Amino acid sequence: MSNTQDTMYFETRVPLKEIMRVNPTTIEAEATVAKAAAHMCRDEVGSCIVLSGNIPTGIVTEQDINCKVVAKDLKPSSVYVREIMSTPLITIETEQTVGEAAQMMIKHRVRRLPVVEGGNVTGIVTVRDLLSVANELNELMSDLIVINRDESFDMGVCDRCGHMSDNLMRVDSMLLCEDCQEEERLR
Structure with a gap:
């Protein structure tokens, strides 16, 4: 903990590899939206990282499917992932921290960050993942305050x-x- 200008800050440098989900769901850019949706349902996730020949090039989310396919009354089996994916792909390196991930999400206005190492996707971190860490830290801090209260x-x-x-x-x-x-x- 540090005290700067009479305000207390709890400093933490939790590495992303501690909270990221490994083996994120991926899909080829030439796959259909129907196949991407099936992958998301199978893995119980809200996104697929889009690959073009093993190179991560974009991401497709439930929101992309809803807004770019369903809302336009398009047939998911006739639309390709490459047509609706969000690109360029905003990524973060595995050695970066939870705080840095949060800052990137805010800056780029994204809710998911693929985690890469050497150009390969090794995991994914979401806003929900960051919030779960924040909640755990808040509970710990609350307990510390209670036991140390005069x-x-x-x-x-x-x-x-x-x-x-x-x-x-x-x-x-x-x-x-x-x-x-x-x-x-x-x-």
């Missing part, structure tokens, strides 16, 4: 009366001001 606090809002106080104290899992502490003692 019984006396400087300033805050009283849990009982809602007034600001510069002398809160924990009483039966509530933070109480001096007046409410006294009332609690008298009970």
Whole structure:
């Protein structure tokens, strides 16, 4: 943890290889959209990385199929993946971090990043993957705060009366001001 300008930041450098899904679903550019949809259903995923002769060239997602095929009332078995895929393919290297992946997703406005090593796709990371890591870190931080919390606090809002106080104290899992502490003692 570092403290910069009175704001606490939790620093983490989780490598992508720790959270990425390996062996992502792939499809050839010359395959039909129907085949891509079947692959996504089989693997229970929302995208296929598009290959042109083993070289990753694009990605096709459920949204691509819905907006570019279904919404236009086209027949999925008559449309080729290369016609609807998103390209160029935005990728990230395996040695990069979760934070760097999040920054790339924001910058490029994408929800999935194929993870590459030496030009070959080795995995994929999604917004959902990043959120699951964030949720786990938040839960851990919350637990750390609870176990390291002192019984006396400087300033805050009283849990009982809602007034600001510069002398809160924990009483039966509530933070109480001096007046409410006294009332609690008298009970």
